[in-house]
Amino acid sequence: DMKYDFKSLEPKWQQYWDENGLYHVSENSERPKYYCLEMFPYPSGNLHMGHVRNYSIGDVIARFKTMEGYNVLHPMGWDSFGLPAENAAIQRGIHPAKWTADNIDKMREQLKSMGISYDWDREVATCLPDYYKWTQWLFLQLYNNGLAYKKKAFVNWCPSCATVLANEQVVEGACERCGASVDKKDLEQWFFKITDYAQRLLDDLEKLPGWPEKVKTMQRNWIGRSEGVEVEFKAAKSGAHLPVFTTRQDTIFGVTYMVLAPEHPMVAELITGTEYEQDVKAFIKRVQQLSNVDRTSNELEKEGMFIGAYAVNPVNGTEVPIWITNYVIMDYGTGAVMGVPAHDERDFEFAQKYCLPIKAVICPPGEDLSGETMTEAYIDPGVMINSLSFDGMENTKAMAAIADMMEEKGIGKRVINYRLRDWLISRQRYWGAPIPIVYCEKCGVVPVPEDQLPVILPTDVEFKPNGESPLKTSPTFRRTTCPKCGGEGERELDTMDTFVCSSFYYLRYCDPKNEEQAFAKDKTDYWMNVDQYIGGVEHAILHLMYARFFTKVLHDLNLVTAEEPFENLLTQGMVLKDGGKMSKSKGNVVSPEDIITKYGADTARMFILFAAPPDRDLEWNDSAVEGCYRFLNRVWRLMTTHMEQLQKGADQIDLAMLTPEDRDLRRAVHQTVKKVTEDISQRFNFNTAISAIMEMVNAMYTYQEKVGSGGNPAVFREVGEKLLLLLAPLAPHIAEELWHLLGKEGSVHQADWPQFEAEALKQDVVDIAVQVNGKIRDHIDLSPELDGEGMKSLILAHPKLSQWIGEKNIAKIITVPKKLVNIVIK
Ligand code: ANZ
Ligand code: ZN
Numbered sequence: 001d002m003k004y005d006f007k008s009l010e011p012k013w014q015q016y017w018d019e020n021g022l023y024h025v026s027e028n029s030e031r032p033k034y035y036c037l038e039m040f041p042y043p044s045g046n047l048h049m050g051h052v053r054n055y056s057i058g059d060v061i062a063r064f065k066t067m068e069g070y071n072v073l074h075p076m077g078w079d080s081f082g083l084p085a086e087n088a089a090i091q092r093g094i095h096p097a098k099w100t101a102d103n104i105d106k107m108r109e110q111l112k113s114m115g116i117s118y119d120w121d122r123e124v125a126t127c128l129p130d131y132y133k134w135t136q137w138l139f140l141q142l143y144n145n146g147l148a149y150k151k152k153a154f155v156n157w158c159p160s161c162a163t164v165l166a167n168e169q170v171v172e173g174a175c176e177r178c179g180a181s182v183d184k185k186d187l188e189q190w191f192f193k194i195t196d197y198a199q200r201l202l203d204d205l206e207k208l209p210g211w212p213e214k215v216k217t218m219q220r221n222w223i224g225r226s227e228g229v230e231v232e233f234k235a236a237k238s239g240a241h242l243p244v245f246t247t248r249q250d251t252i253f254g255v256t257y258m259v260l261a262p263e264h265p266m267v268a269e270l271i272t273g274t275e276y277e278q279d280v281k282a283f284i285k286r287v288q289q290l291s292n293v294d295r296t297s298n299e300l301e302k303e304g305m306f307i308g309a310y311a312v313n314p315v316n317g318t319e320v321p322i323w324i325t326n327y328v329i330m331d332y333g334t335g336a337v338m339g340v341p342a343h344d345e346r347d348f349e350f351a352q353k354y355c356l357p358i359k360a361v362i363c364p365p366g367e368d369l370s371g372e373t374m375t376e377a378y379i380d381p382g383v384m385i386n387s388l389s390f391d392g393m394e395n396t397k398a399m400a401a402i403a404d405m406m407e408e409k410g411i412g413k414r415v416i417n418y419r420l421r422d423w424l425i426s427r428q429r430y431w432g433a434p435i436p437i438v439y440c441e442k443c444g445v446v447p448v449p450e451d452q453l454p455v456i457l458p459t460d461v462e463f464k465p466n467g468e469s470p471l472k473t474s475p476t477f478r479r480t481t482c483p484k485c486g487g488e489g490e491r492e493l494d495t496m497d498t499f500v501c502s503s504f505y506y507l508r509y510c511d512p513k514n515e516e517q518a519f520a521k522d523k524t525d526y527w528m529n530v531d532q533y534i535g536g537v538e539h540a541i542l543h544l545m546y547a548r549f550f551t552k553v554l555h556d557l558n559l560v561t562a563e564e565p566f567e568n569l570l571t572q573g574m575v576l577k578d579g580g581k582m583s584k585s586k587g588n589v590v591s592p593e594d595i596i597t598k599y600g601a602d603t604a605r606m607f608i609l610f611a612a613p614p615d616r617d618l619e620w621n622d623s624a625v626e627g628c629y630r631f632l633n634r635v636w637r638l639m640t641t642h643m644e645q646l647q648k649g650a651d652q653i654d655l656a657m658l659t660p661e662d663r664d665l666r667r668a669v670h671q672t673v674k675k676v677t678e679d680i681s682q683r684f685n686f687n688t689a690i691s692a693i694m695e696m697v698n699a700m701y702t703y704q705e706k707v708g709s710g711g712n713p714a715v716f717r718e719v720g721e722k723l724l725l726l727l728a729p730l731a732p733h734i735a736e737e738l739w740h741l742l743g744k745e746g747s748v749h750q751a752d753w754p755q756f757e758a759e760a761l762k763q764d765v766v767d768i769a770v771q772v773n774g775k776i777r778d779h780i781d782l783s784p785e786l787d788g789e790g791m792k793s794l795i796l797a798h799p800k801l802s803q804w805i806g807e808k809n810i811a812k813i814i815t816v817p818k819k820l821v822n823i824v825i826k
Helices: 006-019 049-067 083-092 096-113 129-144 194-207 213-223 249-254 265-271 277-287 345-353 395-409 521-527 542-556 592-599 601-610 622-641 643-648 660-683 686-710 713-727 732-741 788-796 801-805
Strands: 033-038 071-073 148-158 163-165 183-192 225-235 241-246 257-260 304-312 319-325 336-339 412-418 437-440 444-447 479-481 488-491 532-536 569-572 575-577 766-772 775-782 810-816 820-825
Touching: 006 096, 006 601, 006 732, 033 049, 033 521, 049 071, 049 532, 049 569, 049 575, 049 592, 049 601, 049 660, 083 096, 096 592, 129 148, 129 444, 129 542, 163 183, 194 213, 194 225, 194 412, 194 542, 213 542, 225 249, 225 336, 225 395, 241 249, 241 257, 241 336, 249 395, 257 304, 265 277, 265 304, 277 304, 277 319, 336 345, 395 412, 592 601, 592 622, 601 622, 601 686, 601 732, 622 643, 622 686, 622 713, 622 732, 643 713, 660 686, 660 713, 686 713, 713 732, 766 801, 788 810, 788 820, 801 820
Parallel strands: 033 071, 033 532, 257 319, 532 569, 766 820
Antiparallel strands: 148 163, 148 183, 225 241, 225 304, 225 412, 257 336, 304 319, 437 444, 437 488, 479 488, 766 775, 810 820
8 A cells, every 4th residue: 555544553553552561661770761751731631732742742752762772751640630620510510520530531542542652550640549648648748847837818819710829820910720800818728838948949940950941040030039138117106116128228228218018917006096097998908909919010000008107217217107008018028118219110109109208328420319300210339328327338338238237236137038938728629639637626736647548539519619618518528536536526628739739740650559658769769850851831830849849848858869850841832823822712723633533643743843843832834734744655655665675685784785876875864863863862853853854765765766676675674774763753653564564573662773873974975176276177076084195195196187287387285175175386
């Protein structure tokens, strides 16, 4: 058959791989290990092109590393707790467990139809008790080590999803998932103390040269380390403490007012019983509608009001009015800011709006500056003025001098603040891992003992989107006995953020069936770290930060050796259509299922790998898909047409018998092996690797056209085998079929990656330009091996020498090996 029958051949090989346990791995000390991991999907029910891209990239790497001789772990599973399952239950009356299990079955089939080399024996699903048992166990490890705590907190509340959101899940004041505007609510919530690890999470980014710089920058900004001073302001009348956090202590003499976050506890104290009380309360209500992200954004329209009280500046005793404002947030620094309008843009805007005084304390070198005439804040370095003994000093030097002075006088101390907040993990949701805590009247908060895990998620619940955990409605779940005293107890009704489940799945893959432990240390010691992690850049902050945090906690508890989970990270670009993102709402979605049905999985994979380097966005292009399909058929035709010649080719090539055509073909193929190996292993440039293979196939056609059946079967067999080996990671099915047609034993995917021979790369002859007195007169073929002296003697003996120089004498001969000779005559 002249056409590659992918419809029957792809399922045939998928079944063969499956039945022969080709991708099943276990620890093996004889081979170096390689852990290749793609971010596991949420089982929405349908694979999209982003998945296809993610998993195709991972599969090439996994198959390539296997052929290179590594013992490759390449697992897949399901991030299967979460809101959509619950919404399906509310909207369509299907239980989340059933909805999820059906979707997993569907997506597993789709993944299998792509022919990805997963070890399905290691499959995990975070919603199953044998997995979430360990999610709960991890919660206990954190709880027992003071890293999980409960506190009342103003939290982000999405009224539409009826749940609390982590700061990270609020994007421009809206719920990341549904887009509804986020409110604030004061609720008891569970937190993980990720802030204890802020400095290490920051420092250890230096140990990750295999991560994209942009991801590390995003993490650095999210951690947001900042060095400053906490300065002891006091309320003028009561003398109550009102410390501020500033990174610009050099501007302390320029303070003209103080601003507090409206939620600052001192606000209530200062206004109670005053004429300001009502207005301030109304203002607080309004401000709390905004998220912290909005409040710290530059675009925010700054608003505030005077609250009738004054604060004393400790460096000079000046009294300044106290205001509240929307641009100061409670959970950063101390929730109190010293207002320096002359040198801070936000403060300048605020002072102008409310006619507060502006006092300059730093001026540009050699210039004067006065608060009354300034039109914008002066934020650059300069010389200190209006600052008593510090006048005349460079402000950059005054920073340290003033901090020293404050520490000496006991009116301030140096502190380091981080933007990073503790991780809020409780959700008033059903479809998540129950938090293993029991409340007892007598014993208080009691963790469920490890041997009583898992705390099983009950099925007898009602789904009502009313903001309360559906677990409340379960008659069997809520009431329990206290593990400590045996008396009556009540279970925690919140479940955990699904990011908790996905923060350790890469460890569970190392030992997925262990019933005694989350993972045995010798197993994680063997497989960790993940050598290559591949996923979307949308996980640059949350998932990657949480996974790093968990790994460090587990390292500190001596449960894993690794301190960082992911050695190398590849963030793949998006798949675009018509210049925009593929999305249901735009109606421009290309379904992987359709493409695989129409062209086969190998074509789909080839296209997605060929269309762009993996970290760049990729534009969907129907004719390029066609092109890849035609290319694979071209390979098929070439190999099947010459199958007899290929089959009878000897394994050994007689190098002495090679014709120039043989040598040309071998050179092209060995060069391709070299290039593809470098493109895949050094840069993951699958696109250039594929175009090199396409050129190689052209060279094979050219050879056949030139020599036809007179070609050297051993040579053609050699290049044919190399072609299949190079194609194997990219188009695994067609490579396997042709490999077997060639009569090879075993799977192409377990064969060794092809090597190139330096000898075969050598060119027979190169074109040398012959110049006379700098002008090109002729071209001759010489061996590229010749050095300058060798070239000279050949020129002097050349039959055409007299044609070139005539009657003249040779003054000297200049040579550039592989390029030219210049005969200087006179
Ligand atoms: C006075 C000052 C003068 C400031 C000046 C800046 C420039 P980073 O670098 O992000 O840490 N700040 C402190 N706590 C705040 C809060 N809870 N809400 C809003 N703003 C707050 O920023 C530190 C600066 O942000 C601090 O330094 C403080 O303003 C403000 F010319 O103090 B600065
Ligand atoms: Zn008790």
